[in-house]
Amino acid sequence: MILQEEMTILSNVNIAPRVFRMVLQGEMVLDMQVPDQFLHLRVPSPDKVLRRPISISEYDHATKTCVIIYRVEGPGLADVSEMVPGQKLDVMGPLGNGFDLSTPFPNKKALIVAGGIGTPPMVQLARDLQKKGVAVTVFLGFAQASAVILEAEFREVAADVQVVTDDGSYGRQGHVGVLMDGVEMADFDAVYACGAPGMLRAVAAKTENHPNAFISMEARMACGMGACYACVVHVVGDETGQQSLKVCDNGPIFRVGKVVI
Ligand code: FES
Structure with a gap:
């Protein structure tokens, strides 16, 4: 069910250049069931009339709290970054399909590949996989050391966490592709990716024959609930260009090979 609520801000902290971690509390959290x-x-x-879509990084039903991590890329989120604990934030959600964890895990192994501001939603995913008894390998990519976020959160629940930076200022130098080159995708029951389009294309190229490989797409959005067609992506193999899916409504999670990245 989609709700609209004035959620209460419990904290709003700058954790990396232009990146903030906000804790929100409200009844809506009880409707959050998938990462x-x-x-x-x-x-x-x-x-500023348009809302801003921000992925949910973590949620906790017991305290009715959730965490969002956002990067300030314009005046809208700059205003949000100045909000303080106790203030109310008008929120619609939870929106989108989320990761479906009902796929089988015979080997009890999963791979998460995430980059930059695509890493936050994978925290809840890693936790939920660990709760299912799945050993999670996490590959994280960032531009440089100062942009690295959430490594400790992943280390709490993952069997293996490896970090690369573009400039080599933290972890190995390079893109997450250098880490993917060192593993067999077929060893993992499922592969999940979230990040910039270039990274998603690299994951898709490695997993095109994998039965359970998923990507989380980003798109500019307006309504956020399937009504305005601001966020369409095209379906792979549709030569007419007529078929489209909406990231906000049919996604943001798609199987690799379903939509054009
Ligand atoms: Fe309106 Fe997706 S943002 S249809």
């Missing part, structure tokens, strides 16, 4: 759904935030400025 990588998103919230549609109303920016607290009357001149």
